[in-house]
C-alpha cells in the first residue's frame with residue numbers, strides 16, 4: 001500500500017495502551033488498526049476484540065484462524081489501518097498477478113522451483129505467465145461476482161477473452177487460429193499445441209467458481225467444433241467469426257428430459273419442408289442455453305440422427321434451470337416449436353449425426369478433466385494453507401496425523417491425475433485426428449472417470465479438513481463449499497463417470513489380441 005509509507009509508526013507499548021471500549025487498537029501482520037468504531041459493525045461481533053490477548057495486542061494468529069487475507073484488502077477495512085509497528089515488516093502478501101504460488105504442490109511440477117518436465121518449452125512458460133496474469137486480473141473478479149449473483153459472464157470480459165483469442169484457443173490447435181494474435185502474439189498460431197490449451201484450461205479450473213467455469217463459454221467449446229468441422233463454407237463464414245469475436249454464443253443441445261446419452265431415445269424431430277427443416281422438441285441441461293444465439297442440435301430425422309444448427313429466433317425459447325451450481329452457467333431448458341431452419345444449416349450428413357457428435361467427445365472430456373484438475377489443485381492449496389494457519393489444541397492443524405493423512409491422499413490424487421493427463425496430452429500432440437479417435441477414446445474415458453472420482457474424494461477430504469467452514473458459502477471455506485457442492489458436475493458432464501470407465505474397458509477389449517492367453 002503506497003499510503004503505508006506515509007503512515008505513522010508505533011511501538012508495541014504504545015499500541016497496548018489502546019485496549020478499551022471507545023479506544024481500541026489491534027495489530028495484524030505488523031499493521032496497526034484502529035477498530036474503536038468498527039467493533040460494533042464487525043460481522044464476528046464486538047466481544048471478540050475485548051479479550052486481553054486481542055485488545056491492544058498482536059492478533060495476527062487469531063485473525064488468520066478466522067478470516068481470509070482478502071478481508072483486510074477490502075477498501076472499507078483497509079482504511080482502518082492507522083500505522084505500522086516500528087521495526088516490523090508485513091510477512092503475509094498476496095501473489096501479484098501472474099506470480100506462481102510457492103506453496104508445495106500448489107503448482108504443477110513443471111512450474112515448481114527446481115523441477116523438470118519433458119513436455120513444456122519456453123513458449124509454454126511465457127504463455128502460462130500471460131494467461132495466469134490475465135485470469136487473475138481480468139477474469140477472477142468477474143468470476144467471483146457472477147458466481148454469487150448468478151449473472152452471465154460480463155461482456156467486457158468476453159471482449160477481452162476474444163481480443164486475446166482465448167475463445168479460439170479453447171477449441172484446440174487448428175486452422176481456426178490462423179492469422180490470429182494469441183495472448184498478444186506470445187505464441188504463434190502454428191506453435192500452439194494441446195499443452196498451451198491445457199494451460200488455459202487449468203487456469204479456468206483454478207477460478208474455483210464451478211458455475212462460472214461453464215459460464216465462461218463452455219457452450220462454444222463443445223458447440224462450435226461441429227460447425228468448424230462439418231458446416232458448409234457459407235455457414236461457417238456466417239457464424240464462426242462472430243462467435244470467436246465474442247459477439248455471438250453457441251450451445252450444444254443434445255440431451256433431453258426423455259433421453260441423455262441414449263441418442264435413439266431423443267424426441268426432437270426435424271422434418272423436411274422444401275428447403276427447410278421444421279424442428280419441434282425440447283432439450284434439457286443445455287449449458288449457456290439461456291444466452292446462446294445458436295444451438296448445435298441433435299434431431300431425429302427420416303434418415304436417422306442429424307445435427308442441425310438452429311439460430312435463436314421464432315419458435316425457439318429458453319428458460320433457466322435451477323441446478324446446484326450458479327446460474328451464471330446459463331443452464332437452460334430449451335423448446336423448439338415448429339422452428340424453420342434452412343437445410344443449409346445441417347452439420348454433416350443427414351443421418352450422420354452420431355459421427356458429428358462423437359467426433360468432439362474426446363476433446364470435451366479432456367477439457368473437463370483438465371478444468372477439474374485445475375480446481376482440485378486449487379483446493380489442495382487451500383487445504384495446505386489452512387492446515388498451516390489454523391491453530392487447534394495449541395498447534396497448527398497439520399500437527400494432527402489424521403489431517404496429514406488426508407493431505408497425503410489429496411496430493412497423491414492430484415499428482416497422479418496431472419501426470420496421466422500430461423501423458424495423454426502428449427499423445428494428442430503427436431497423433432493425427434484419426435489416430436486419436438482410434439487410440440485415445442478409451443484412455444480419455446478412463447482418465448476422466450479417475451479424475452472426477454478423485455475430485456469427489458478430495459471434496460470430501462477438504463470438507464473434513466475445513467469442518468464447518470467447508471459447508472459455509474462465504475468466508476474462510478468458500479471455495480471448499482463451492483467445490484464440495486459442484487464436484488459431481490465433472491462426474492456427469494461430458495459423459496457419466498461409470499459410462500466412461502466402461503467405455504475405456506470396452507475399447508481395450510476391442511484391441512485384445514485374439515491369441516492372448518494366460
Ligand code: HEM
Nearest residue numbers: 033043044048049054059062063066067068071077475476
Ligand atoms: C481489522 C480487523 C478485522 C476485520 C476487518 C474483520 C472482519 C470480519 C469479517 C468481514 C467477517 C465476516 C466473515 C468473513 O468475511 O471472513 C468477520 C468474522 C469474524 N471475525 Fe473478524 N475482523 C477483524 C478482526 C477480528 C479479530 C481480531 C477477531 C478475533 C479476536 C475476529 C473474530 C471474528 C469472528 C469470530 C468472526 C466470525 C467467523 C466465522 O463466522 O467463522 N475478527 N470478521
